[in-house]
Amino acid sequence: MHIQQLSPYIRVAMDSKVPFPWQLEERVLYDYELLYVMEGQVSVTIEDQEYEGLPGDLFLFRPKQRHSIRKVGSGLLRQPHLHFDLIYQHDSPDVRVSFKPLAAIAEEEKRWFREDLLDSFSVPLSSHLRLRNPIVIEKMLLDIIKEHQMKLPFYEMNVKGMFIQLFIHLLRENYWNENPHVLTNMDELVKLRNYLKHQADQKVKLEQLVDFSGISKYYLIHLFKKTFGMSPIQYHQMLRIEKAKEMIQFTDEPLSLIAETVGYPDLQSFSKAFKKADGVSPSFYRKRNG
Structure with missing residues (x-):
């Protein structure tokens, strides 16, 4: 079930x-x-x-x-x-x-x-x-x-x-x-999640998150996945795509500018990441909204 x-x-x-x-x-x-x-x-x-x-x-x-x-x-x-x-x-x-x-x-x-x-x-x-x-x-x-x-x-x-x-x-x-070890580190994990939310306009590296949280790299990935169901990098990628999706539907900004706003160097890399995460291209949401 x-x-x-x-x-x-x-x-x-x-x-x-x-x-x-x-x-x-x-x-x-x-x-x-x-x-x-x-x-x-x-x-x-x-x-x-x-x-x-x-x-x-x-x-x-x-x-x-x-x-x-x-x-x-x-x-x-x-x-x-x-x-x-x-x-x-x-x-x-x-x-x-x-x-x-x-x-x-x-x-x-x-x-x-x-x-x-x-x-x-x-x-x-x-x-x-x-x-x-x-x-x-x-x-x-x-x-x-x-x-x-x-x-x-x-x-x-x-x-x-x-x-x-x-x-x-x-x-x-x-x-x-x-999973008592997850609960013990919950405050740090919540702070890290909030940090990722405020970095949705740029790409982050795992080393940054290790420095911010003070938790070792592999243990951090394990804890974050146990708590939120995905790795911190995957979670951050999801936040960026969701922010882009919202901008596509509710603004008239060009896709290239939206890609730059959520931290992608060009439209091609943005479209590839978007389709991998959402299953459709960014233009799908613009056409549907239009």
Whole structure:
């Protein structure tokens, strides 16, 4: 599944509060569940792996994945949670929340099992996330629960958008957990990106960026690519072409002057770079605008 296909359906949204001893026996779900530990402590077992759940922790349960939950201690356990499909299907409103082990699932109920699509993402979500910034996730979860329960006009669309925002935060949290070295250098990388934006009128060399950032050449390329999906030189090239594209469409400046404005020595080299980046010649945008 490509992330652009994401069209979530929120089945259940609850802020559960448990003041007494409690245990959820082993079960499998038809859908996904996100469970956030807001207060108290739990012991969670997922496919025979046991996890300690503390305030600020988030758990993800997948379709058909064996799991059980046990409250630890005598205080209040508060656990906001969502049951959802990643992609809306014709039977999404009919699917129920399961409390059964796999062996007890009836044949007619097996049609409700969703396909687990999460591993198709470049950085699959972990079953247990110890959040760096739990307050942000907590607020987003509680806002989704409130909206889902109030059921104001068009709440379905709003809940879907709110969930996508939450999901993006979780993917990023997971990505930073998997790549802590990127997060450590984030301030320098953001400064470098801003520097490149202000150099869109000229060609830059990698040595300049090394001097500016103070990061060694090959490590800089690795970090930048991990963060922004391309090398710093590729990113700068993209900025120059985008600036040129805007000028072509919204000014009457000759293409040769535009080429010079974005740092190319002549129209030929500009046209070659433009076509390589965008798939069409610069004149395509001028003709279309005209």
